[in-house]
Structures are given as C-alpha cells and as structure tokens.
Amino acid sequence: MTLAYLDPGSGSLIASALVGGVAAAGVAAKQARARFSAGFGRKRKNGTEFSADTGPDAADDGAAAAPDADAADTAVDEAAVGTDN
C-alpha cells in the first residue's frame, strides 16, 4: 500500500491493463478464475456463445483494437467457465 497514495481499485488496474493490450488478459483470467464471485454477462448456453461483449467491443475502436478486445473477452469467458461450469 506504499507504492501509491491512492487505491486505484484492483478492478481498475486490470481494466487499465486491458485498455493497453493483449498480455494483460492472462492476468485478468487468473484473477477472474480465483476471485470472481459470479459469472459475467450471459451464461453460456451451448458452449459457443459466451459474453455479450465480443462483437461490440471489436467494433468499438475499430480493427486495430480488435485483438485487445478479443483478449479481454477471453479472460471474461474463462471467468464464466471457472465459476459457472
């Protein structure tokens, strides 16, 4: 707690990493598996449909952002797998 005088919030740290890039997704996934108390968004229905975020987020900032968005969604999906299945 000495590194920063503000507590940026654990979720915000991960969110900022996700804004930045793909590699952060692995951490998000790890956090997600260990700590999430409940699933995100829609629960999977048939093993192929996951989060509601996939399409829109890819559309969000254009093609350049798509890999990051996918990474984020991967993390989210793994969270769902970890808690709901």
Place this chain on the structure above:
Amino acid sequence: MTTYEAGSFRDPDSAVFRSGGKVLRGLSGQAADDWDRLSATTFFPELVAAGQVVRTTAHEGDAPPSPRGQPWARVIEHERIPVVSYPYEWPFAMMREAAALHLDVLAAALDEGMSLKDGTAYNVQFVGARPTFIDIGSFEQSTGPWPGYRQFCQTMLFPLMVQAHLGVPFQPLLRGSIDGLTPSDVAGMFSGLRRFRKGVLRNVTLHSVLERKVTTASETVKSDLKSSGFSNELAKATVKNLRKLVGSLEVAKRGSASDDDHSVWSDYRDTCSYSDDDARAKQAFVRSALDDGASGTVLDLGANDGAYSLLAAEHADYVVAVDGDEKVVDLLYRRLRAAGKENVLPLVMNLVDPSGGIGWRNRERAPFVERVRPDATLALALIHHLTIAANVPLPEVVSWLASFGGRVVVEFPHVDDVQVKRLLANKPAGLFDDYRREAFEALLEEQFLVHRQQTLPGGTRTMYLAEPKP
C-alpha cells in the same frame, strides 16, 4: 508565514505550501529520490520549456513540518499559476486539452522509466488557454500499470464521454463530487445501445464489471500483473489508446468556431441591441477605465464571447472571463487556444451560483471568489440579468460588485432599454419598479466613489467607473 494548501494533503509524500509569496512543495525522502530521478531525465526540462509542466526548481530554506508532523527531506519551488481554476469550471474543449496534456506528460515519463502515481484532473491548471501539469509530486519510478487510470477515468475521461456521447454537460457532475464519476455511475448512463459508443465498452462497461467483481487487494493484482509480464510497454499502450480516444471525443457539431450550433448566447454579438456608435463609445469607456490605474488582473463577469475580455487583455496582465453559458465559453477557449493566448482564462460559471468550497471540510477546493482578487471588475450588460431575470435585489448586486475589492466598470441598462423591456415582459408588471437608474446610482454612491460616468449615444445605457470607498 506558512500556509499549507488545503487541497494538498492526499499524498503523504509531498504537500504544497505558501511562504513569503512563494509556492513551495515539501518532499519526503522517497519523493526527494523521485525528484532527483525526474531532474535527471531529458523529458522533464523539455516539457517545462514547452510550458506543459510547471517550472520547478530546488529551494533552499527552512521548511515547516509536514501536515502529518514529519520533517521534509527537501523543498522545491513551483512557478505561481496566476488564477487557479477547477475542472467544473472548464468547458468541454478545456477539459479535453487538459486530459490530452495529462496523457502526453505520462507518455513522456514512461519513455524514460517514470510514471505518475495519480491521474486526477486537478493535476492540471491553465495559464490563459495553455494547460500545464502542476503535480510534480506525482512523478515516480514506473512499476507496472498506471495507478492513476481510475482517477483519470473518473475526473477526465468519463466527463468528456458523458458530454460528447450523451450531450450532458459534465461541470455540475464534477462540482457535485470531487472524485468524479465512478465507473458504475457512468455505466448506468451508457445502457442499451449507448454502450457501443466509442471507448465505452472497455473504459466504462468492462471497468464497472471488474470494479464489482475483482476483490483482490490492489497490491496483489499489481504483483500478479508484473509476474505475468506486464511491462512498461503495456503501460505505454494503455496511454496511447487513451490518448487516441481523448483526441477523438467531440461535442456534436462543435468542431469549429464557425459551426451552426447555437446556444442562448452564442449569437449574442450578432443579435444584441448595440448600435455601432454605442459599441464604439462603450469600448472607449472601458479602455480608458482600465488605463486609469493599475490593471494587473481583470475579472470580466458575463464575458459572453470574450470581446471585452480581449480588449481588457490589451490593458491588463491577466483577464479572467466568466460566463454561465458553456457553449460560448467553449468557443472562446478554442479561439484563445488557436491564437496561443496566455493572458485570458475563460471559465464556465453561473454567476448566481458560483463555485463554492468542496472536498474535505469544504476547503480542499476553494470557492471561486477566494481564488480571484481582481484589480478591476467588468460588469457589462449584466446587471439587468441578475436583477430582473434572476431576481437578485439591486442593493445585493452592488454589494457583490464591491466585494471583489477592485475598481468596477459597470453598465446599467435603463428601464426603457430594449433588452430590459424584453426581460421585464417575462415578469408580472410592477415587480421591478425599483429597477431605476437613480436608485442604482444612489446605491453605487453608498459604497463606491464614482470617478466617471457616461450615457451611451443611444441614450438607454449608462457606463460607470467606480472605486470602492476605503
């Protein structure tokens, strides 16, 4: 005499105080190390030279104990900001410039292995139209993800998004909460299809979900991120993406100063009732009034498009142009910024409801009136709006003008002026019978020495130059 800035207590490692007219900052041992590191970088002197970071130098001399009672390891001195303003007084374009600057400073720091420990809009001040980063205590060695991301979202990015995407002015929201808008507050505003607006899904929607679901301690998350290979490069990528997003945010139809977007006041100069003769006489009166004594700082109340603020800037060191209409202040800022003006500070504020003290003990951010001590105050085409439209009693208005402490240049539109008639038409007959020139002059003479007065050629408005009685 030493006074700590009431708004500078949150960081235990540094705090700003004033002593002998200087703005000083005490540094802990840790902060002194960071200051040495910062001083040795190449970006820091470059940003200072470009005016993007406040000029800061080592200071020799005694330091008071810190607000927590410990001695400071070092003291540094900052260049003074002429008039302090706060994010809830900035129009959209000012906030966007401030946010872009904050990210640019961070990006430059990351390139040399440093970072910023916070990300609040209060890290930025304006010198005229130029934003400058003031929180030197925020520079630290980069250790992973940007810890200021959350504050940046809450006090800068979300306010910009709310106004750009939803058309909701952010100023009242920021004034209502010193820490800004939380991710979950904003997620509620971007429901349904709105969440697909630019930048919303990741910075708002996902952020708010993570905020709710991740309960691990921040320090654990930090070390997890580090052990998973979170590098400085990734922090840079975050900043780059944010910078791109901030640069792309714009209020609908406000891209250029020549757009067709109108507010109540944005066409004022074209539609107001002055004849050319009146306008010329009024300008000459204001010029001579400002030349008639020291005009270090001029406060232009109800500045509208800033025509008289710019005129005043030719006769004064610094002008603060205040108006309640965000749109006209925004346009004024864009013009000032394009012209590189550094001696006119445009601010959004409802004069009948000016910024009060907010934050800890209502002192962390000072009321507007405590931040500006003008040598001269302009109240042009204003009195009838305060008295008739806003129902402020005339004696109150005159006392208020006196409270600024300097000379006043005030315009009184007579009861038969066409604009006064229009305002009176909105009110029941007889309600404002006390709105008379004689009554105003009597009130003025109670509190002021009237040096000069002149009725404009049109015969329906009188200008006064008055000085508060000692």
